[in-house]
Amino acid sequence: MILAVYKIFIREWKRILTLPVHYVVLLVVPVIICTIYALIYNNKFAQDLPVAVWDESHSPLSRQFTFMLEETESIHFTRQVNSYAEIESLMKKGEILAAIHFPPGMDNDIKSRHPTTVTLYANAASLVTSKLIYKDAAQVIITAGSGVILQKFVKKGMPSGQAMSLVLPVNLHSWVLYNPRYDYQAYLVPGLIAVALQMMIIMVAILTLNYERNTGTMEELREQAGGSASVVIMGKSLAHLSVAWVNYLLVTCIMFPIFANGLLATNWPLFVMYTLLAIACIGVGMLVSSIFNDVMLACDIGLFYTSPAFVFSGFTFPRWGMPWFDQYYAQLMPFTPFLDSLFKVYFMKLPLLYCYKEMGHLLIFIVLTFPVAIIVFQRRLNKLAVQHA
Structure with missing residues (x-):
């Protein structure tokens, strides 16, 4: 099984590097978006x-x-x-x-x-x-x-x-913590990049399974995986997770040292939370891709799901001030718990221990989406095997 997963992993990487719908979104667009966001807030402060x-x-x-x-x-x-x-x-x-x-x-x-x-x-x-x-x-x-x-x-x-x-009968001393100079770049850019990466990971993951039919390679995929949906989803997920890690290194080792004077690659808690975010997003995309054969319909669902993530996450307006139904909707997106952990591990420099709730929230996405995606996609592979019998 490990060898089969490895073959699917290599095969998916080849697809990522050769199919424009994959490499443009996963490898080209992140560089452009990170650069644009960093340059927008390059002045950091609202001065003069x-x-x-x-x-x-x-x-x-x-x-x-x-x-x-x-x-x-x-x-x-x-x-x-x-x-x-x-x-x-x-x-x-x-x-x-x-x-x-x-x-x-x-x-x-x-x-x-x-x-x-x-x-x-x-x-x-x-x-x-x-x-x-x-x-x-x-x-x-x-x-x-x-x-x-x-x-x-x-x-x-x-x-x-x-x-x-x-x-002055009463002396008041105020201490502004964690972002004392109201640095736009330090505050806004990490959150904006994270929500953009969530959207890109989910949208490409939505194409991982149903796009095989558009390219006429579904039977080849089934044979290479030995008819196992778990092998397909595991191999493809590992490939897309490795791409997410490449983008993490891009942001933390290149963009932030250049624009924000900070190297974040050594922030282990941030890496763990980002990894959980990426796996959760891949799981959501795989689930949608396994359920809907029509690529356009699946992409429309993905856009509808991911577009309001920034608004509902509480990044610009606290979630407790939103109507109750908006608060519940916010919990249905992986970006929401990741953002809560981002404030803790990035701004407040807290250890991973303080993020157990957010970790549990992201693990729920992972535990629910991958098994359902495997079950649904396995039925599709079984039907394909019967057709070619």
Whole structure:
């Protein structure tokens, strides 16, 4: 049986290297997709976002605030405006993403400890950039405003410690963990590449069995496997798993060192979870391929199944915030448990022990899909043998 599996393995590799529907999707497209995704987010951070300033204070303090805001990573003042209408017009034209308004008499209000309002107008249609601008602006305004009051107390002779306790009675220290600089490339690219690889593995696996009939090689496959569906599926699955490993090495040993300054090939937990993802995807593809003889119908089912994986996985919106039926649908795709494990082993650098639930979830896909695929495909081989008897 081992020799028969090996023959099917070699035979499948030859098909992968000679059939365009195989080698284009498995060996050419991953290189293109990885490069495109990496280049899209090559800047890593959202920096120097265009912001306008509306200064009605015209004071040394407002100019100091403006200078401090300009020194942040996300804010870059590109326009000076004189009205809300002008702010709205520039946002609609896409020339600015936010605007800061310093009200008249701001200096006197702050120094006399009267309430004053510095307004941030942010274009929340761009959700991520507006939050980044708000984070930097809030930090500067609160810190700088408190500093002005602190200086006033100290000049009046109050001890600095007592002055600090009046200005900031509660100290808040925030620590942003695992992606402290909000690196787009480090966060988005691994997930995008993983979901693309899931789609490619499943779509090609869908063609592994029923495409044999289109190429007129089904009888040859049956004879070489000795009429055993388990030999066929095992040999083909090992071939496609080895291709998945090639793509893993491409991503971890070439793409990430070039674009993300990190070598991930030594991340053993990530490799284990990726391997389980690949086997689960191959199992899903084999199951669909064994059930549906029509290649186009099988591919349509595969596209319908894999296309929403990124949306439902919780990568951009938490699954607990989705309707219950969407949460259940998300669990029907191998990418969902893999993504949960990706956060643990890639971002948080946790050992594999923390991924036992995700491993169990992926093993369920494997245990359910391969036996059913073998049973269904064995019936097809038996019918083929009767026809050629």
